[in-house]
Amino acid sequence: MSQPFDMELFLAGILTGSHASRRRHVRQAKIIQAEIAERWQRKTPWAWQRKHVTWFLEHRLDGRRDATRYYYLLTMRLIVRRLEKSWTLPPRGRV
Template identity: 55%
Template sequence: MTKPFDMTLFLSGVLTGSKATQQRHLRQAQIMQAAIQQRWERDNPWTWQLKHVRWFLTQHLEDHSKHSLYYYGLTVRLICLRLGKTIIWRPHL
């Protein structure tokens, strides 16, 4: 049996800011991870593609406010930073 992917450990090197901000990013990353796992069966960010993140931001969060989308976008930027990938952040990804 394999261990579940630890998002806290994954993001620990790139998290900055207040404790509340760090907790928000971790919570949002875990929500993203769960949604992408359920829909695409991809259990960690190392296996995600742009289409998975785009689906999450556009389809999964379609009933959320623009503010929520913005904050999830910041979390996506942290995940990309941790992966060493560059992504041009546009709110309408």
């Protein structure tokens, strides 16, 4: 039986800032992970492609406030940096 993916451990090496900011990033990363896993059956960020990230930003955040989209974009940038990918994400969460 495999262990569930630990998003907090995955981001631990690159998270900086206040305790509240780190908690927010981990919480949002878990939401991103759950949404992509449900839609695309990709359980870990290592299996993600750019299209999965774009889908989340386009469709799951559609209709959200600009501030919410921006904070999710910041979290997504941390995930992409941790994956060491060269994906370019849209500015301000707009796709």
